[in-house]
Amino acid sequence: MTTRLLGRAVFRWSASQPLHEVPMEVFDDARTSGFQPYLLDIGGGFPGNNDQLMQDIAQHVNSAISTFFPEQDIKVIAEPGRYVATASFTLTTTVTGRKDHKNEKGQITSIKYITDDSVFISFKHFFMIYTLSHPRPLKAENGSEVECDVWGDSCAAMDVLVKCVALPNDLRVGDRLVWFNMGAYTLSMASEFCGFPLPHVYRVASKDTWADIGTRLKLLYQRQRGPRSREERKLITETSHTDQIFAKLTV
Ligand SMILES: Cc1ncc(COP(=O)(O)O)c(C=O)c1O
Incomplete structure (x- = not known):
């Protein structure tokens, strides 16, 4: 018998019910019912863009396993998904519009940039949780930074790609934004909703x-x-x- 925890569960270490209690309870129940559980599958959720966090998680996982599952006859496996894919893609999008918010002195306090991707294409937030990329401008940064929201161009009210990120205040229509670590749950889940095209893929390797x-x-x-x-x-x-x-x- 096996017990398994699905993707992203690893990040619940600090939640009210510590993660290791879940399989422990399942294992106990299974034993009470006469089964002999032998395999613990801790699923996925491991970050592919943050080596330090990955090492911390590995330490937590290893110490929890040796503390709570000291039995020699239990095998532990994981199902890393985003860990493998996250860092393999970099996305570039083009600014298609901007809306400035100004204070009473006419100074820009925040900007809403609009760009040519959307939550229906590369930004499936539900899946990108914990790995959401922070965009950077492609061109050399001259302007000072200001708090910005970046919206997709689908016109849907939910099409916010990122909120409250620092970006230069001088981006114009046609300027590029670069989003690193866009390999997991992006292109593979993209749709051509409302006729918007999927991003082109260029393969680059040294x-x-x-x-x-x-x-x-x-x-x-x-x-x-x-x-x-x-x-x-x-x-x-x-x-x-x-x-x-x-x-x-x-x-
Ligand atoms: C059964 C199973 N295992 C592993 C994964 C990978 O999860 P992650 O990409 O969060 O590591 C998934 C993702 O949906 C899954 O459904």
């Missing part, structure tokens, strides 16, 4: 990384008794010419 991927892929295929299909053979041939591929990817 020469060394790409060469490394090519070598690993070749090894993998060799281990799997060689290529089976024409496509696989093509991939191997191509990845053995990593410079060419790199050139293709960076066009």
Whole structure:
């Protein structure tokens, strides 16, 4: 018998019911009912953009496991999802509008920037909780920073991408915003709601990384008794010419 906790649960360490109590209760109930639980699945929720936080979580998890599940016969596994994907994508969006809020002296106190993405495309907040990216302007920052909200351009009342972030006060229509760590629950969940297009994807890798991927892929295929299909053979041939591929990817 197994017991498992789903994604994001890891972050509830400080909640009123400590996380380890949940599986402990389930394990106890199971034993009372005559089962022998042997596998604890702690699910996902591990951040992919914050190594320090990840180390802290690992420490908590390890110490909770050894304190509360000292039995040798219990295996513990995790299901990291966003941990793997978060840092792999960087999103850029374009400012499509702005609305300035001014005080009685006419000074800008806050700005609402509008940009060409939305909660229906790359910003599924429910899933991005804990990993929400803070945008930065692509161009060199000249203006002083002011408190801003960034809205999507779907016109939906809920389409707020981030609130109360510091951004330069001089961004204009056409300027780019850069959002790091946008690999988890973004493009994979995006929809073309109301006809808005999905973002284009450009693959970027350093020469060394790409060469490394090519070598690993070749090894993998060799281990799997060689290529089976024409496509696989093509991939191997191509990845053995990593410079060419790199050139293709960076066009
Ligand atoms: C069963 C299961 N395991 C693991 C995950 C990964 O969760 P996370 O991306 O929060 O690490 C999910 C996400 O939906 C899930 O449904």
